[in-house]
Amino acid sequence: MVDFVQNTLDGFFIGSSYALLAIGFTLIFGVMRRLNLSYGPSIMLGVFAGTMIYIQLEAGLVFVACATVLGAVLAGIYVERICFWAVGRGAVLASMVSSFAIWMQLEELVTIFFPERTYAFPPLGDFSLEFGPFFIRGAHLVMFLCAAVLTVLLHLLLYKTRFGLALRAVSENPLAAKFMGINTGLVVFSAFALASAIGGVAGFLIASADQQITPLFGLWATFKGLIAMTLGGMGSIPGAIAGGLLLGIIEAQSTWYLGAEYRDLVAYFVLFAFLVFRPGGLFGQRLATQNRLSMQRV
Amino acid sequence: MLELQALSKHFGGVHAVDDLSLTVNRGEIFGLIGPNGSGKSTTVNLICGVLPVTAGTISFEGHDITSAQPHRAVAAGLARTFQNIRLFSHLTVWQNLWVAQGRTDGHESSRFVKRWLAGDSTARRSVSDLIAFAGLSDRGDEYAGNLAFGEQRRLELARALATGPKLLLLDEPAAGMNLEEVRELDERLRQLVERGITILLVEHVMELVMGVTDRIAVLNFGRKIAEGTPAEIQNDEAVQEAYLGSSNKA
Numbered sequence: 001m002v003d004f005v006q007n008t009l010d011g012f013f014i015g016s017s018y019a020l021l022a023i024g025f026t027l028i029f030g031v032m033r034r035l036n037l038s039y040g041p042s043i044m045l046g047v048f049a050g051t052m053i054y055i056q057l058e059a060g061l062v063f064v065a066c067a068t069v070l071g072a073v074l075a076g077i078y079v080e081r082i083c084f085w086a087v088g089r090g091a092v093l094a095s096m097v098s099s100f101a102i103w104m105q106l107e108e109l110v111t112i113f114f115p116e117r118t119y120a121f122p123p124l125g126d127f128s129l130e131f132g133p134f135f136i137r138g139a140h141l142v143m144f145l146c147a148a149v150l151t152v153l154l155h156l157l158l159y160k161t162r163f164g165l166a167l168r169a170v171s172e173n174p175l176a177a178k179f180m181g182i183n184t185g186l187v188v189f190s191a192f193a194l195a196s197a198i199g200g201v202a203g204f205l206i207a208s209a210d211q212q213i214t215p216l217f218g219l220w221a222t223f224k225g226l227i228a229m230t231l232g233g234m235g236s237i238p239g240a241i242a243g244g245l246l247l248g249i250i251e252a253q254s255t256w257y258l259g260a261e262y263r264d265l266v267a268y269f270v271l272f273a274f275l276v277f278r279p280g281g282l283f284g285q286r287l288a289t290q291n292r293l294s295m296q297r298v
Numbered sequence: 299m300l301e302l303q304a305l306s307k308h309f310g311g312v313h314a315v316d317d318l319s320l321t322v323n324r325g326e327i328f329g330l331i332g333p334n335g336s337g338k339s340t341t342v343n344l345i346c347g348v349l350p351v352t353a354g355t356i357s358f359e360g361h362d363i364t365s366a367q368p369h370r371a372v373a374a375g376l377a378r379t380f381q382n383i384r385l386f387s388h389l390t391v392w393q394n395l396w397v398a399q400g401r402t403d404g405h406e407s408s409r410f411v412k413r414w415l416a417g418d419s420t421a422r423r424s425v426s427d428l429i430a431f432a433g434l435s436d437r438g439d440e441y442a443g444n445l446a447f448g449e450q451r452r453l454e455l456a457r458a459l460a461t462g463p464k465l466l467l468l469d470e471p472a473a474g475m476n477l478e479e480v481r482e483l484d485e486r487l488r489q490l491v492e493r494g495i496t497i498l499l500v501e502h503v504m505e506l507v508m509g510v511t512d513r514i515a516v517l518n519f520g521r522k523i524a525e526g527t528p529a530e531i532q533n534d535e536a537v538q539e540a541y542l543g544s545s546n547k548a
Contacts (some may be wrong), residue, residue: 165397169386176384179346181372181401181461 002133007252013140015248016147017209020202021225022232022240023154024195030171030235031191034092038079038099040222041106042196043203046072047213048110050204051119061208064122068207069200075106076196080189103218110215117214124208139209146205150198151241157194158237167191199225227271233281242282299324299496300345300465305354307340307520314340316520318354322465327487327497329507329528332517333540338500339381341517342469345498346378347371358465372401377463379454381470387443391434391453394442395425398460425460431486432456448479455486465496472503484510508532516540 021040028036049071050064059067083098125138158164170177170187178184203221207213224247232243247267254266274281300322307315315337322328332338343349345356347368356364363371386394399421429438432452437445442453451471458466468487472480480503487497487510501507507514508528516524516531518540524531531537 162397165389165393168389169397172386172388173384175348176380176386177397178368179372179378179380180398180457181369182397183367183369 003256004253006134007256008249009134009136010140011249011252012245013136013144013248014209014252015228015245016144017202017206017244018224018228018247019241019244020147020150020198020205021221022228022244023151023237024199024202025225025229026232026235026237026240027191027195027198029229030237031167031188032084034084034095035226036079036083036099037096037222038083038102038106039076039195039199039225040220041103041218042075042079043072043199043221044213044215044218045075045106045110046070046196046200047121047203047207047217048114048119048215050207051121051213054122055119061122061124064208065201065204068204069197072200072203073193073196076192076199077189078102080192084188084192085185103222107215107218114215118212119214121207121211121213123211124205137209143205143209146201150201154194154198154237163187163190227267230271231274231281233283236281236283239281239283246282299359300498301357302341302345303355303357305341305344305356306352307337307344307349308352313520315344315517318517318520318522320515320522320525322496322498324496325491325494326512327491327499327510329511329514330498330500330517331502331504331507331514331531336517336540337520338517339469340520342378342467342498342500345371345467346376369401372461372463375462375464376467377458377461377465378467379458379469379471381473383450383454385442385445385450385453385457387441390439390441391429391445392425392438394453394457395428395460398457399425399462401461428456428460431459431489447474451475451479459490459495463495465498466490467498467500469500470502471499472501472506475503477505480506 021043025036025039028034028039046068050068053059053067054064057063079099079102082102083095087095087098123139125142127138129136129138129141158167166177166182167187167190169180170182170184174184177187199221203217206221207217224244228243228247229240230243231246232239232241250270251263251267255263258266302318302320305315305318306313318337318341320328330338330341340349344351347363347366347370351364354364355362358371358374358376361374363374363376366374386397389397429435432449432455434445434449434453434456437449442450445453451474455468455471472483475483484506487499490497499507499511511528513526514524514528514531515522516534516537523536523540524534526534
């Protein structure tokens, strides 16, 4: 029982970073109704920007964090301009395929400039807390706190400001939004930059908890974000949070009871179970119409 | 105020709008009518910048807006409603108006942040006024998707007004309305003209068009076949032919 609770705690804290990745995916999917496979790789580019100034300039944690977020945002904007702006509005498949191509491009770019397999990343919160039999890593606590603050800020932005209102209007009906004088291109661009910034923070938190980084981080982040988003229900931000936390807990439990080699296997199994029995995800019912919409457009 | 010159739109071999020229003057209600498929909706979509024009120009208050993006047209003072309602059904009545409010105010940098974050009290008051104008005062916090059909139509009109337009394009606003509702709409349109808004009305419902408009243009197969006051149009032979079919063709 103690093990189970400890695993749940660990999974919950790690899951908060998955939730951030899923929120980023959801924002992009919500306003564009298109999948951005390059989301993880653009975060990876940001993380490498962070590790570069850490290794080359021995910069402090704050600078590394800024460089990571900035790198992720710039890479995200690059992806948006190529895959979602230059590739026409109606071309759903073309944008997905081109986002895959940009993924490969970003990964190649990083492996050319960073030929080693792994690089060091500065650690965050090198302490730990104990509550009776339970144990919390400081890095995980910081991860959770940052994720929680960021989620609250995002909620305020989306539900308490006119920018958030415009973003939700574009997400529901882009054509009508245009005729309400909303510059939909600018809203989509901002949503992309915002999602990339959130991803950059997630990337920084994860990399500094692991204290190392590899070019495979892009693949990893795309998978975690995509699975968490699907578990929660595509297009729903509360769903993305719940999906991220659920994925973290599933992974922690299966690592403990079945072994680390079965961790991803179990996660994929749960993903397929959800897709078959509850395709709308945890927060699916309310979004039934939206899902139908996305099906139509794909 | 709005001037179309030799406007054409071809879809492949189909001439949806063909060499159309017309002028809407400030302060009038201008009706655009014609049988189904005569190019009325296409004309609206060309004016608003949804569709690229094949040939011709559109100018609004002396500025060329032929290939302007929709949000630019709105900023210039042009607003529209849709034939099939396109409200933001997951937003409330109030939010539907709030997201559209004051789009023609410009983007002075001093007010920019405030505008985007919270808006000011004048803006809030103007939204409340519009809710009252649309007769939705007790429905402000209802989701637009939950409104009755007539209420949705009224909200669409109010939302277009929220952008602060000088010219309002109404694409079949009376479609599906009963006579009582048409009379209310007639009354609302007259109130808008008194407030200094010019209206281009695309409509099938003749009770509304013949009663409320100052001038009418009639389209058939994308071409303008007549233009004049409602009385002149009602007695126009070409118009009667277009609507009823000419005897020798039948």
